[in-house]
Structure formats: C-alpha cells, structure tokens
Amino acid sequence: MTYSKRLNDRKMDELRPIEAKVGVIERADGSAMFKIGNTWAYASVYGPRNLYPKFMQDPQSGILRVNYNMMPFSGSGERVRPGANRRAKEISMVSEKALLPVLDLKEFPNSVVDVFIELPQTEAGSRCAGICAASMALADAGLNMKDLVAAVSVGRVDDKLLVDLDYSEEAYEDGPVADIPIAMMPQSGKITLLQMDGEVTKEDLRKAIGMGKEACGRIYEVMKKALKEKYEVQ
Amino acid sequence: MGKLLIQDKEIVVPGEIIAEGMDHLPGQGTYREGDKIIAGRLGLANVEGRAVKLIALSGRYIPKRNDTIICQVIDVGFSGWRVETNSAYSAMLSVKDATSEFIRRGADITHYFNVGDYLVAKITNVTSQKLIDISTKGPGLRKLHGGRIIQVNCNKVPRIIGKAGSMVSMIKNATGCRITVGQNGLVWLEGEPKSEYIAIEAIRKIEQEAHLSGLTDRVKAFLEEKTGKKVEPGVEEPELR
Structure with a gap:
C-alpha cells in the first residue's frame, strides 16, 4: 500500500491550523504562543539581564540561553519525566543555534537573554513550534534582530513528500520515513536549522527543502500578523 | 525612484x-x-x-548618560555603593558623588545610604562595557523615604512625563501625590493611600494608551471622574521631577 492520502485529509503541502499570539506572559520581557495543530509552544524571554557565574560572561556581546521543556503530560503516550534529559538538552542547543544568527546582542556585553520554551501538549514538530514562538518572543522583547525565524518540519512518508508531519505520519510503519525540521530567515531565505531523521534521496531532500521554504513563508505571515496585532492601534 | x-x-x-x-x-x-x-x-x-x-515599543531599559533614574542600593563597599538600576547592569555610586559633606576615610557610609534604600540619581557616565557611574548630587536627586515604587514600561516614560512634565504634573495636582518618574521605568509615589491608588491607575492608563493621540484629555477626564474634582491641565515644568 502506498501513502496516497494523508490521514487527516490535508494536502501534501498543507500546514496544520496555526494560531499565534504575542504578549501572553505578562511578567516576561517578551512572550509568545504558537500553536500548530495539537502542538502548542509558549516562549518567554527574560533579559538582557545579569549573567552569573561570571566565567560565562562574554565581554564582546551578550549571550543567548534557550531552554526547551516538554511538560509532564504533554506527550501522546506515557508521562514525560520532568526535567532536563538528553533530548531536551539537544533541542535547547539546536534552537539556540537556530535563533542566534538573527540576533544582535553586541549592545549588551556580559549579559544574558534567557528564552524558556514550554510545551503543554505536543504531537510532532515541537522544536519547530518552539523556534517560531521563541523568535516572536524575542522580537516582542524589543531586541535587535535582522529577521524573524520561521520553522517547519518537512519529510518523506513512503514515496510522498509532505510538509508539517504529525505524529501518525512520523510513526508510519509501512514504508520508509524521513523527518526533516527546517528553520529559516524568511526574508533572506537563509537556513538556520536543518536536521534529519530517517532516509531520503538527494533529489527528494532538495525538493523537500524547497517545500519547507515555501511553507516557512506562510508561517512568517502568521507570525508577522500576530506581532502587529499586539501593538496595532485599536 | x-x-x-x-x-x-x-x-x-x-x-x-x-x-x-x-x-x-x-x-x-x-x-x-x-x-x-x-x-x-x-x-x-x-x-x-x-x-x-x-x-x-518594548524592551528593557538601556542606561544612558544624563538620565535620571530610580535605583535601589544592593551593596555597600568601602568607598561607595552598588545600586540596581532595573537594567541588565548595576551601577556604582562613589562617596564623592553621593554628598558634598566631608566623609572621613573608613567612616561608616551606611549612615548615608544603606542596603535596600531607594535613590533618585543621575547617570554621569556609561562605558562601552556598561560600567555605570551615578551621582546623587544635584537638584531633585535624593534618597526616597516612604511612598511606593511601581514598575512601568520604560519606553512609555516620555508619555507619562508628558511635554515638559505636563502629564505628571497634572496627576500630581489632581491627586496631591508626590511623584518621581525615573527614565528606567520605576516610578515613586507618595500621598494618601486612596490618591496613590488613583495616581497608579492613571499611570497604568497612560502606559496602555501611550500610542493613541488625545491622551491628555482622556487622562484628565479619568482623573476628574475618580477624584470628583475639576482638574487643571498640567503646567509645563522646567525640570523633570
């Protein structure tokens, strides 16, 4: 059996329904929410603020610190054991590297900008949702950024190329699957995150990235609208 | 083109x-x-x-020279105080910038300012590494006694102060509170508990509607409704206080 139709009746390049809102956490310096299907991400930004221990300080520029966390009952199966684990640490690190190219923290030597990404519920694509929420929250915090960062996962399920895989597609058993999270700067089209789990051919990867870029453009429009909505004159 | x-x-x-x-x-x-x-x-x-x-429209306070800020003493050293400025960096207040009195070397300087005290100070210098020097010598610069401190978005401070201090002086006249607005987004108020509350509500209203025009009239109407008195439009004050 080939994978001819997506289980949730989406088109091959169709995203799950997206909802984005900025300024959801009052006490944070910047915050945003990004929901894509059943994956929800909240990001809050604190800082620039004092950085200790002192050896972590960089006298040339401020540093960015991202923390990705899945809440205990956010998975679709078992309870997620709370706290840092290998996976969360890795995703925190790649998210940080995906966001850093747009940020300019030269104005804040020796300081830190903390980003906390919390996921109350997830169904695949959580790092992408987290990066989208974090980039909106950083913009909301009034930091100098040359662009936003939009992220989406693309992939191959059996012989089809898809955009924004959900869990049922990621876990498809009757054929080979590749899951490729992409983050990019939508204005310049530069890619800041590219990971892959699974197997694809070179041509399919090229095509998949092309589809991802196009989808990121659509996500960017949603993010832009959410940011403007918070500040627009009522 | x-x-x-x-x-x-x-x-x-x-x-x-x-x-x-x-x-x-x-x-x-x-x-x-x-x-x-x-x-x-x-x-x-x-x-x-x-x-x-x-x-x-958003973002934390970035220290700038000649800004008047409200800050809190967090540490006392041999020759000065370290103060928290509501930004990413703390500032240094040295004894010679604190008072014109003569202070003997090794004297107990907590007598002047102690940990926890709030000060109105002026930033005298900011280096590229964001080392900040402040001074409490000058008109209006002092230690704050009593009252309460609220935090506002520092980007809205110009609106709260108004043109040459007209907005803040209108709130002062209407509520009878003493108010000091720091450029770093901290505001000190002192007065009757009830009028303090009205003043805070008025400041929150300005903060929320800072981007809309005709703000002065709306704040005036708000204050008249809350205090039940006729409010004179604010006079332009030469010095921010």
Whole structure:
C-alpha cells in the first residue's frame, strides 16, 4: 500500500491550523504562543539581564540561553519525566543555534537573554513550534534582530513528500520515513536549522527543502500578523 | 525612484522591508542591505523627510548618560555603593558623588545610604562595557523615604512625563501625590493611600494608551471622574521631577 492520502485529509503541502499570539506572559520581557495543530509552544524571554557565574560572561556581546521543556503530560503516550534529559538538552542547543544568527546582542556585553520554551501538549514538530514562538518572543522583547525565524518540519512518508508531519505520519510503519525540521530567515531565505531523521534521496531532500521554504513563508505571515496585532492601534 | 513600502506610524517587525532604492536613509533601528532598508527590530516606523527610524515599543531599559533614574542600593563597599538600576547592569555610586559633606576615610557610609534604600540619581557616565557611574548630587536627586515604587514600561516614560512634565504634573495636582518618574521605568509615589491608588491607575492608563493621540484629555477626564474634582491641565515644568 502506498501513502496516497494523508490521514487527516490535508494536502501534501498543507500546514496544520496555526494560531499565534504575542504578549501572553505578562511578567516576561517578551512572550509568545504558537500553536500548530495539537502542538502548542509558549516562549518567554527574560533579559538582557545579569549573567552569573561570571566565567560565562562574554565581554564582546551578550549571550543567548534557550531552554526547551516538554511538560509532564504533554506527550501522546506515557508521562514525560520532568526535567532536563538528553533530548531536551539537544533541542535547547539546536534552537539556540537556530535563533542566534538573527540576533544582535553586541549592545549588551556580559549579559544574558534567557528564552524558556514550554510545551503543554505536543504531537510532532515541537522544536519547530518552539523556534517560531521563541523568535516572536524575542522580537516582542524589543531586541535587535535582522529577521524573524520561521520553522517547519518537512519529510518523506513512503514515496510522498509532505510538509508539517504529525505524529501518525512520523510513526508510519509501512514504508520508509524521513523527518526533516527546517528553520529559516524568511526574508533572506537563509537556513538556520536543518536536521534529519530517517532516509531520503538527494533529489527528494532538495525538493523537500524547497517545500519547507515555501511553507516557512506562510508561517512568517502568521507570525508577522500576530506581532502587529499586539501593538496595532485599536 | 525609491519607494517607501510602509506608512508613517506603522508597526514593523524585524526583517520587514521598509523602503527600496537609495532615496531613503536608514535611521535608528533599521539597516541597509543592498538597496533595501530593513527593520532591525520591532517598532513604530517614523518617516522624517528622507530618513526612516524605528521607535522602540518594548524592551528593557538601556542606561544612558544624563538620565535620571530610580535605583535601589544592593551593596555597600568601602568607598561607595552598588545600586540596581532595573537594567541588565548595576551601577556604582562613589562617596564623592553621593554628598558634598566631608566623609572621613573608613567612616561608616551606611549612615548615608544603606542596603535596600531607594535613590533618585543621575547617570554621569556609561562605558562601552556598561560600567555605570551615578551621582546623587544635584537638584531633585535624593534618597526616597516612604511612598511606593511601581514598575512601568520604560519606553512609555516620555508619555507619562508628558511635554515638559505636563502629564505628571497634572496627576500630581489632581491627586496631591508626590511623584518621581525615573527614565528606567520605576516610578515613586507618595500621598494618601486612596490618591496613590488613583495616581497608579492613571499611570497604568497612560502606559496602555501611550500610542493613541488625545491622551491628555482622556487622562484628565479619568482623573476628574475618580477624584470628583475639576482638574487643571498640567503646567509645563522646567525640570523633570
């Protein structure tokens, strides 16, 4: 059996329904929410603020610190054991590297900008949702950024190329699957995150990235609208 | 011919193209790439002739020279105090900038300011590494006794103060409170508990509606309703207080 139709009746390049809102956490310096299907991400930004221990300080520029966390009952199966684990640490690190190219923290030597990404519920694509929420929250915090960062996962399920895989597609058993999270700067089209789990051919990867870029453009429009909505004159 | 792609007073997001062609000049918060001017942060676009700049709407306080701020003493050293400035950096107040009195070497300087005290101070210097020096010598600069401190968005402080202090003086007259607004987003108020509360409500209202025009009239109506008295429009004060 080939994978001819997506289980949730989406088109091959169709995203799950997206909802984005900025300024959801009052006490944070910047915050945003990004929901894509059943994956929800909240990001809050604190800082620039004092950085200790002192050896972590960089006298040339401020540093960015991202923390990705899945809440205990956010998975679709078992309870997620709370706290840092290998996976969360890795995703925190790649998210940080995906966001850093747009940020300019030269104005804040020796300081830190903390980003906390919390996921109350997830169904695949959580790092992408987290990066989208974090980039909106950083913009909301009034930091100098040359662009936003939009992220989406693309992939191959059996012989089809898809955009924004959900869990049922990621876990498809009757054929080979590749899951490729992409983050990019939508204005310049530069890619800041590219990971892959699974197997694809070179041509399919090229095509998949092309589809991802196009989808990121659509996500960017949603993010832009959410940011403007918070500040627009009522 | 260059083209402006946004309206004046429009909200722009990072990476948004503001103008094309070389006819416009990139101002604060924007940068040029090729022949495009691009937003370098989230802000309100302000077109002035050929120059386009962005006015910040959010973000923490960035210390600047000659700003009057409200800060809290967090540590006492041999020859001065370390104070918290509601920004990413703490500031240093040395004894010689604190008072014109003679202080003997090794004297107990907690007698002047102690840990936890709030001060109104002026920033005298900021280095590239963001080492900040402040002074409490000058008109209006002092230690604060009593009252309460509230935190506001530091980007809205100019609106709270108003043109030459007209907005804050209107609140002072209407509520009878003493108010000091720090550029760093801390506001000190002292008065009757009830009027303090009205003053805080008025400041919150200004903070929320800072981007709308006709704010003075609305705040005036708000204060008249709350205090039940006729409110005189604020006089322009020469010095921010």
